[in-house]
Amino acid sequence: MVPVQHYLIVSALLFAIGATGLFFHRNLVSIFLCIELMLNGVNLTFVAYSRLAGNLEGQAIAIIVIVVAAAEAAVGLAILMALHRRRETLNVDDHDLLRY
Amino acid sequence: MLALSLRFIEVPALESAVFYFCSAVSVVAALVVASSRRPAYGALALIVCLLGVAGLYAQLGATFVAAVQIIVYAGAVLIVFLLVIMLLGLGGDTPFKDRPRRLGWAALPVGLVLFAVLGTVVARTSPTVPDETMDEAMRGTAARVGEFLLTDYLAPFEATAILILVSLVGATWLVRR
Numbered sequence: 148m149v150p151v152q153h154y155l156i157v158s159a160l161l162f163a164i165g166a167t168g169l170f171f172h173r174n175l176v177s178i179f180l181c182i183e184l185m186l187n188g189v190n191l192t193f194v195a196y197s198r199l200a201g202n203l204e205g206q207a208i209a210i211i212v213i214v215v216a217a218a219e220a221a222v223g224l225a226i227l228m229a230l231h232r233r234r235e236t237l238n239v240d241d242h243d244l245l246r247y
Numbered sequence: 248m249l250a251l252s253l254r255f256i257e258v259p260a261l262e263s264a265v266f267y268f269c270s271a272v273s274v275v276a277a278l279v280v281a282s283s284r285r286p287a288y289g290a291l292a293l294i295v296c297l298l299g300v301a302g303l304y305a306q307l308g309a310t311f312v313a314a315v316q317i318i319v320y321a322g323a324v325l326i327v328f329l330l331v332i333m334l335l336g337l338g339g340d341t342p343f344k345d346r347p348r349r350l351g352w353a354a355l356p357v358g359l360v361l362f363a364v365l366g367t368v369v370a371r372t373s374p375t376v377p378d379e380t381m382d383e384a385m386r387g388t389a390a391r392v393g394e395f396l397l398t399d400y401l402a403p404f405e406a407t408a409i410l411i412l413v414s415l416v417g418a419t420w421l422v423r424r
Contacts, residue, residue, distance in 0.1 A: 176332060213316065
């Protein structure tokens, strides 16, 4: 069988790619997509360690992370739409004030 | 139903082939997400990446998590992303000008260092490798994971229920006219 370490390496790769994209992009939507990518890498780690440990805790945590990611996407996209309504731009460099 | 049909992936002879296929698909799609200038293409590539990761979950025996990943994540959350991209008009004829930041290419060494650190941590963990065949008691079916969530993990489970209710009400309030 494939060793569990290989799954962990894939998840580390996904997390690193997501972090790279997070620093690379200036568009808020792309930054959000990269955050989802990083969440996925972490989730894969949880499930792989659940397989190693031989219990279901990692899978339960993965389900909870998916729910939290859904909540985060809902609030984040709402904030993003409100920002776009104010300024007509989604460039993070243009949203550098802590007030409207 | 989906969790049951995902078990066909676990043919032992095909296991490494399926693993390398799924991980290659998800890593390539992740690279497209991280580098694409148009958010619409990035969202579509992220859907492909999520499907690849779902295949990896199924291979690890977490069939319920794989089904949830496909139904909730790729099926609902990413569609909301695409709807927002469509509403804001970021994916159409006028390409969104997402020039990389002035020091944008500095992200590349940061990512490489991060992967080196994480890979070292992974390589240094030498846990007990489970036996060749996964015993049936460990398989994360919907019934088993559901029972676990509603007994041992009841408090976090109910907390996420409250969290998603609050966040959806808040999101509705934020986008009001």
